Amino acid sequence: MATILEKVICVTCPKGCTLEVTLEGDTIIKVENGCKRGHEYVHQELTDPRRMVASSVQVKGGLHPLLPVYTSAPFPKARIQELLSALRQVEVNTPVKMDDIVLRNALGTGIDIHASRDVKEEAITS
């Protein structure tokens, strides 16, 4: 079978290395450039692409109406839109602590969604 050379840009860290992947069909023969994490990324990207996702959910009683949230691990790329729709249904109450889980086992992936920051309960002033 003919081998093909594919370039994959690693998004694992800000360096953004271009890795050169030699493929025979779907099998990875060789990966050049980048570090160990980059090589893991290539395998992941070519079999089951995932991304870190950050978005927001509604929060009641804080200074602002939104609470930023993020996935505790890279999330299956094909299901990101579905995740975002699920997050639109979520509403939490103050006080919130950073890393509190706002959505457990999102879409059955085993990945939890965490609060990115604290939100204090604002004293109600009249």
Place this chain on the structure above:
Amino acid sequence: MSIKDRYDVIVIGSGPGGLAAAISAKKNGAKDVLIIERDVEPGGILLQCIHNGFGVEIFKKDLPGPSYAQHFINEAFSTGVEFLLDTMVLQITPEKRITASSKRHGFVEVRTKAIVLAMGCRERTRAQIRLPGTRAAGIFTAGTAQRWVNVEGYMPGKNFVILGSGDIGMIMARRLTFEGAHVERVLEVMPYLSGLTRNYVQCLLDFDIQLQLQRTIKNIIGKKRVEAIESVAVDKKWNPIPGTEEIIPCDTLLLSVGLIPENELSRQIGVMIDPITGGPIVDDSFQTNIPGIFSAGNVVHVYDLVDWVTEAGLTAGKSAARWVSSGSQTNAINLPVRAGENVRYAVPHTIQPDHLAEGDIRVQMRVRQPIEKPVWVEVRSGEKLLHRKGEPYARPGEMVTIPIKQKLMDEVKSAKDLTIAIVER
């Protein structure tokens, strides 16, 4: 909270640079440390940068902006840093008397022994890039849109064109797509991407958002609201090429066309500004030309990683604390660090060779032109090569760092100046 009228160190701004400076000043012996912040809560712009990618260097983790800030906010509180929030600094005198206006405290006047300027940077606006066309509603900087979407909960539009391929612009392209908007196009006047490559992949490619290089905006169309923009291809000198115009319908235009260090206060005190970086001229302790006034973070030059802003803040805070404890000693010789071939600028602008006794001194720079080949980053004293470091490439969008090694102390001490250059290998 009650404010004292005298402090050891006052930090202006509570973004990553300011928080790090205040924590570090406190840890290095400064007794009373105050941060003055104009927003209602500490954290700075990180609070609206809800995407991941922060903390890779310092925490070895991929954190969202607000989490990165939260770590330092918590540490600032636990080390006893005081905060004066919702307060705008109006004036700072060279004698280090600070006047500010605060909703809660009214007109405030405080004195301090040392100051760390950490005001960060501000986005370039439409006026600064002289964008032609009508003054219709629907033209925002990317950061303003980011604040609306991520913090305040408003969508600025439905159908977007983004001018500039800076990181904030690309990140907003993804964010707006997440929130149901359509991003029609990203235009970049340069022949290369101005943000990080990873953002091109995970913010544009992932969502089939088209990036066009060497194109800019010729006209904005629309009376009350933006209805379309007219784009045009440009040559290397940014001259529009006739016949390449395209009308792109959209209701909102975002500008991600660069950041400028925010130095109104610095200028007012008499801090010398580097015309290239737009930030103060600093030595390796991040001290400005005014003794006891330090500055750190994006107010000095615009970084691409927040981790380095924190590092700079830590150094500035430590230097400020020392300056206070040493009884405000002014320093010894400052050796100029010059930008040589292919280097647009290098920070710090000067170093004190004696500081090498404590460890390496990090010099950071930006290249003029992309070099997509292996390069040497060189430190020279006159013609003599003192040290060099290999990099696989050099791109204007990615800051280059080289340490001046501690072991070079003797050579550095006998040098008249140092030159940093980037050459092909």
